Amino acid sequence: MTYFLQNVVNALQWGSFYALIALGYSMVYSILMLFNFAHGDIFMVGAYIGFGVATLLVALSAGGAVVLPGWLILVLTLLISMFLTALLGMLVERVGYRPLRDAPRASAAITGLMIGIILETGNLWLVGARRVSFPSLIPTATYDLGGVILTNKKIMIVLVALAFMLALHFFVRRSKWGMAMRAMAVDYVVVPLMGVSINAVARLTFAIGSALAAVAGILFSIAYPVLDPYMGIVFGWKAFVAAILGGRGSIMGAALAGFLLGFIEIFVAMAFPSTLRDLIAYSIIMIILVFRPHGFFGEPYSTKLRL
Amino acid sequence: MMLEIDNLHVSYGKIRALHGVSLTVDAGEIVCVIGANGAGKSTMLRAVSRLVPAEKGGTMRFAGRNLLEYPPEKVVSQLGVSHVPEGRRLFGNLTVRENLLLAAFARRDHEAVARDLKRVYAIFPRLEERAGQKAGTLSGGEQQMLAIGRAFVSGRRLMLLDEPSMGLAPLLMMNVFAALTEINRSEGTAILLVEQNARLALQFASRGYVLENGHIVLSGDSRSLLHDENVQKAYLGG
Numbered sequence: 001m002t003y004f005l006q007n008v009v010n011a012l013q014w015g016s017f018y019a020l021i022a023l024g025y026s027m028v029y030s031i032l033m034l035f036n037f038a039h040g041d042i043f044m045v046g047a048y049i050g051f052g053v054a055t056l057l058v059a060l061s062a063g064g065a066v067v068l069p070g071w072l073i074l075v076l077t078l079l080i081s082m083f084l085t086a087l088l089g090m091l092v093e094r095v096g097y098r099p100l101r102d103a104p105r106a107s108a109a110i111t112g113l114m115i116g117i118i119l120e121t122g123n124l125w126l127v128g129a130r131r132v133s134f135p136s137l138i139p140t141a142t143y144d145l146g147g148v149i150l151t152n153k154k155i156m157i158v159l160v161a162l163a164f165m166l167a168l169h170f171f172v173r174r175s176k177w178g179m180a181m182r183a184m185a186v187d188y189v190v191v192p193l194m195g196v197s198i199n200a201v202a203r204l205t206f207a208i209g210s211a212l213a214a215v216a217g218i219l220f221s222i223a224y225p226v227l228d229p230y231m232g233i234v235f236g237w238k239a240f241v242a243a244i245l246g247g248r249g250s251i252m253g254a255a256l257a258g259f260l261l262g263f264i265e266i267f268v269a270m271a272f273p274s275t276l277r278d279l280i281a282y283s284i285i286m287i288i289l290v291f292r293p294h295g296f297f298g299e300p301y302s303t304k305l306r307l
Numbered sequence: 308m309m310l311e312i313d314n315l316h317v318s319y320g321k322i323r324a325l326h327g328v329s330l331t332v333d334a335g336e337i338v339c340v341i342g343a344n345g346a347g348k349s350t351m352l353r354a355v356s357r358l359v360p361a362e363k364g365g366t367m368r369f370a371g372r373n374l375l376e377y378p379p380e381k382v383v384s385q386l387g388v389s390h391v392p393e394g395r396r397l398f399g400n401l402t403v404r405e406n407l408l409l410a411a412f413a414r415r416d417h418e419a420v421a422r423d424l425k426r427v428y429a430i431f432p433r434l435e436e437r438a439g440q441k442a443g444t445l446s447g448g449e450q451q452m453l454a455i456g457r458a459f460v461s462g463r464r465l466m467l468l469d470e471p472s473m474g475l476a477p478l479l480m481m482n483v484f485a486a487l488t489e490i491n492r493s494e495g496t497a498i499l500l501v502e503q504n505a506r507l508a509l510q511f512a513s514r515g516y517v518l519e520n521g522h523i524v525l526s527g528d529s530r531s532l533l534h535d536e537n538v539q540k541a542y543l544g545g
Contacts, residue, residue: 179409183398190396192379193356193389195413195461249400 002147007266013154013223015262016161019255020216021239023168024089024209026246026254030185031205034105037112038092039213040236041119044229046085046214047221048123051134053077053084058135070137077137078160078218082211089210090203097206098199116236123229131228134221157219164215165255168208172251177204185249241285247298257296261285309334309497310355310369310388310465316362317347317354324350326521327365332465332499337491339500339508339529341542342518348501349393351518352467355499356390357382370464384413386465389458393469395450399443403434403453406442410457420460427456430486448479455486463496472504484511505542509533517542 021043028036036042054077061068068076096115100108141152172178180196181204191198216235221227242261246253264284269277289295310332317325324347332338342348353359354367357379361367367374369386382388389410398406407427411420428435431452437445442453451471458466471487472480484507490496502508509515509529517525517538525538532538 176408176412179401179405180412182400183409186398186400187396189358190392192358193383193392193461194410194457195380195384196409197378197380 003270005148007270008263009148009150009154011263011266012158012259013262014266015259016158017216017220017235017258018239018242018261019165019258020161020212020219021235022242022246022254022258023165023251024213025239025243026248026251027181027205027209029243030249031181031188032097032101032184032202033188034097034100034108035112035240036092036097036206036209037109037236037240038096038115038119039112039209040232040234040239041116042085042089042092042210042232043213043217043220043235043239044227044232045088045119045123045217046081046210047134047217047227047231048127048132048229049084049214050077050081050218050221051132051227053080054135054137058137070139074137074222078215081214081218085214085217086207086211089206089213092210093202093206098202116233120229120232127229129229131226134225134227136225137222153222157223160215160219164212165251168212169251171208177201181205182249241282245285245288245295247295250295250297253295253297308332309336310499311367312351312355313366315351315354315365315367317350317359318362319350319359324521325354328518328521328523330516330523330526332497334464335491335495335497336514337498337500337512339502339512339515340518341502341505341508341515341532341538343541344503346518347521348518349469350521352390352392352469352499352501355382355388355467358390380413383462387462388465388467389462390467391454391458391469391471393473395454397442397445397450397453397457399441401442402439403442403445404438406453407434407456407460410461414460423460427459430459430489431456447474448476448482451475451479451483452486455483455490459490459494463490463494465497465499466490468498468500470502471500472502472507480507487511505538506533 021039025036025039028034054073057068057073057076060066061073092115096111097108100111143150172181180191180201183194184191184198184201188198191201238261239258242257243254245260246255246257264281265277268281272280308331312328312330315325315328316323328351340348340351350359354361355374357374357377361375369388372386374382377386398409401409407424414420433449434452434456437449442450445453455471471483475483487498491498500508500512509532512529515526515529515532516523517532525532525535
């Protein structure tokens with residue numbers, strides 16, 4: 001029983017990363033009808049930006065220039081990295097995808113892969129091939145609840161991830177920009193007739209998705225502090241699966257599917273040899289998709305998109 | 308003249324849909340364009356809204372401004388030209404109220420927006436009853452009311468209406484056109500209407516144009532068009 005609960009805790013943390021990345025995938029997909037295959041690499045860049053910002057702040061603090069407590073460095077790292085990664089996302093949208101808005105979808109997919117390669121290679125060039133270690137910003141506290149081991153970091157990761165998901169949910173449900181995003185997901189051709197700029201909504205969508213990927217990158221770095229330039233690839237693919245599994249246009253769906261993926265992977269690894277983990281985990285997801293091809297909350301949609 | 312279109316050409320790929328169309332709408336005026344399916348009526352409205360690009364050589368001016376310099380969202384938000392597209396194209400996943408609020412997206416005059424919403428609900432009480440309902444659940448007539456309501460909120464110096472009678476029962480159609488007449492009178496909104504239902508359009512508008520295969524072949528005041536032999540034969544069922 002404790003073993004089971006321990007794995008639930010681990011799955012919640014693991015799923016938090018998938019869920020946060022899946023949100024960006026899902027938003028871009030539902031609003032612009034394209035998969036941003038560079039999204040996993042944006043997660044990676046977010047983690048590296050976080051590494052850079054945190055390292056800089058730690059150095060400043062150690063040098064005595066400005067003495068900041070660890071938690072404040074963490075908060076600042078998170079906010080600054082979100083901002084910078086959002087700018088990167090907007091650049092990707094502007095340069096990579098906007099010119100292809102009416103192009104065949106395959107062109108956008110290839111562009112996404114290319115952007116991913118540029119980000120990976122650019123990172124190698126800038127940082128070098130060595131792996132880097134994310135500085136430890138807060139001391140780890142461990143709690144033993146009847147055999148289930150919790151750490152303050154695990155709790156924080158899950159809570160921060162959930163808080164951002166809720167914030168996004170309310171933003172999309174309640175705000176005027178969220179309304180424009182929901183409108184664009186069903187019929188982007190008539191959105192300009194409401195006086196709304198499609199480009200502005202697209203830009204915002206990429207900015208938010210990228211900022212959330214940065215959150216995922218930093219939370220991941222706190223749990224697993226070793227970064228490498230290819231860390232985004234596998235995460236990107238898995239979050240892509242979560243976005244599909246959640247259903248087009250469903251934020252809740254993408255988040256839930258992200259957690260579900262975390263649970264399936266962790267529990268498959270509990271029962272089977274870990275080398276088979278992905279094979280078995282994704283077979284289960286394939287079977288789910290056979291019965292729910294539009295995901296949990298997606299509706300079968302028609303492509304009534306041109307005026 | 309409020310809207311002046313001169314020598315407008317529009318093509319979709321290699322197929323030319325409009326061959327040098329010229330047309331004007333005066334402030335507060337109701338003008339209709341009649342023509343068969345595929346004559347280019349919708350294309351003309353889309354060109355005015357800047358949803359489709361006009362070819363070089365033609366001009367489009369609205370209230371003295373060069374329309375060709377405006378992106379579609381600014382035609383609405385800065386010039387006050389709204390467009391009710393063919394088939395209504397509501398956002399079915401948003402509520403009735405959200406559809407109206409989205410139409411006010413670019414507006415900063417929040418009190419005036421609130422007043423406009425009240426006006427829309429006064430003109431179409433059904434919409435107020437269904438304010439919290441998803442637009443996708445509305446009946447055809449209610450959808451057309453909401454589409455016009457959105458246009459009312461987004462901009463009403465000129466409304467472009469694409470087949471508002473389509474799919475409506477005669478009584479509902481009359482309601483919709485009565486509401487449009489009221490908007491025209493009370494707000495001074497000019498209306499450019501394209502319709503396959505030529506009789507209805509010519510009764511509603513003061514002037515009309517006949518569009519055939521991308522050419523304006525005839526124009527004049529509605530009464531003379533209603534009595535024109537060719538118009539009667541081609542569009543009024545003899």
